[in-house]
Amino acid sequence: MILTDSLLDFFLETRKHTETICQPLEIEDYVVQPIVDVSPPKWHLGHTTWFFEEFILKVYDEDYKVYDEDFSFVFNSYYESVGKRVVRSDRGNLSRPSVKKVYEYRAHVTNAIKELISNVDNNEMDEVMEIGIHHEKQHQELLLTDIKYILGNNPLLPKYSNTFKENPVENHTCEWIAMDEGIYEIGHNSAEFCYDNELGRHKVFLHSYRIANKLVTNGEFIQFINDDGYKRFELWHAEGWDWVNQQHIAAPLYWHLIDGEWQHYTLSGLQKINFEAPLTHISYFEAFAFAQWKGMRLPTEFEWEAAQHFFKWGQRWEWTESAYLPYPNYQKADGALGEYNGKFMVNQKVLRGSSVATPIKHSRPTYRNFFPTYLRWQFTGLRLVQ
Known part of the structure; x- marks a missing residue:
């Protein structure tokens, strides 16, 4: 288990990186879902936020008020024990909530988590926090691969970034x-x-x-x-x-x-x-x-x-x-x-x-x-x- 101060830094660093991945996107890119296995970027942003709200804030913060009662239905992925959720293939139909509102949701939950970690010392909570951080890192990888599928199936084959190097060569002989x-x-x-x-x-x-x-x-x-x-x-x-x-x-x-x-x-x-x-x-x-x-x-x-x-x-x-x-x-x-x-x-x-x-x-x-x-x-x- 990492210490609380470094856990908070790890959390904030991870939250920031998720949004950095989305910076090159146009607003229209956020809601596209070409196939059932690919989720829209907006959904990833909301789901990783819902995870912290559902498993941290609602459990360990007695004063926390849920940001939007509909978001558990919208952003739950496959957790049957949590309740009903949007069918996976319908994630691309979620033109609402808006991208703006999802980013506001992220900021709201991030700030609430930051305050909670700073004021509550709870080993069990820290363990779930660490899972949540790595869960978001999993979605960072999914974001990149889903963005690639979304843009790679656009007839114009648009660029996402000139700096992402995905095909480095292994410069050694096969042994x-x-x-x-x-x-x-x-x-x-x-x-x-x-x-x-x-x-x-x-x-x-x-x-x-x-x-x-x-x-x-x-x-x-x-x-x-x-x-x-x-x-x-x-x-x-x-x-x-x-x-x-x-x-x-x-x-x-x-x-x-x-x-x-x-x-x-x-x-x-x-x-x-x-x-x-x-x-x-x-x-x-x-x-x-x-x-x-x-x-x-x-x-x-x-x-x-x-x-x-x-x-x-x-x-x-x-x-x-x-x-x-x-x-x-x-x-x-x-x-x-x-x-x-x-x-x-x-x-x-x-x-x-x-x-x-x-x-x-x-x-x-x-x-x-x-x-x-x-x-x-x-x-x-x-x-x-x-």
Whole structure:
């Protein structure tokens, strides 16, 4: 647990950064929702504010008056125990409350939290505060990827920013890290913050394997495309093959073949693809098929964690071969916060690492991200194992 003074600084720094992410937006961008998985920026601003109001102010501040009784219905995400909420696919229909009012709501709650932390010493409250701060950091990453999807599906392909660098090149030769057969300890094991799904440190037995010290690049994936990788059923899971054909998938998300040259939409606009940059915006299905094409496989999340000391990570969320399941002796928290992770432990694959969109102070080797197999709007890539 971090001290109260630094907790307040951490909170204020996080709140400010969320709004900094939104600064390049036009007012019309705030309410767009192209698909159910993408939420409008205005909703992210409201939801992260509602979290602090619902789980901190209403619980620990006896004098607090709710800003607007309708906002719990509007900005609750999936917390069944809190009450009714707007259906996720309808978030883009919320032309009201206005962007102006949502920013006023943010200021109101931020000031109330600031006063509460300054005057109340409560360890339980501080623990929930820390969860809330990291929850907002998760939404900062979602904001960036949702903004990219919103603008990337605008026919004009407008720029978000000239300064966001999303395709840094790994300037080293791909080498294979040999990992010995043996027993390895997995899971969080320090006093630093983590989510409950990282707890339950335990031992796993791993057979010997070799893992790449470098992510798969765009150039390597173009070879897969040129070798009819999207047309060869034998490379795909049955469900993946159905997805390719039903959705007419022929390249990673945001890729465009223009006059015989591959280009892709980035937050800096449409650009030629750098063959040396790490591949991104692929589904688990595509990661699996590419690995099959190479005669290799994806790492399990345990293999990834055991080896991560030996390679750099952080540019892409890396698909693993592991289903998202609880660790030994996993216990969901009581109340609404128990809905944070445990309820999603079905039909998901684990991603490890972090990405160029992950905010500072929000990545660690034991972090267990998770998504359905077909999603591609996050900065997802892959690392191979032999």
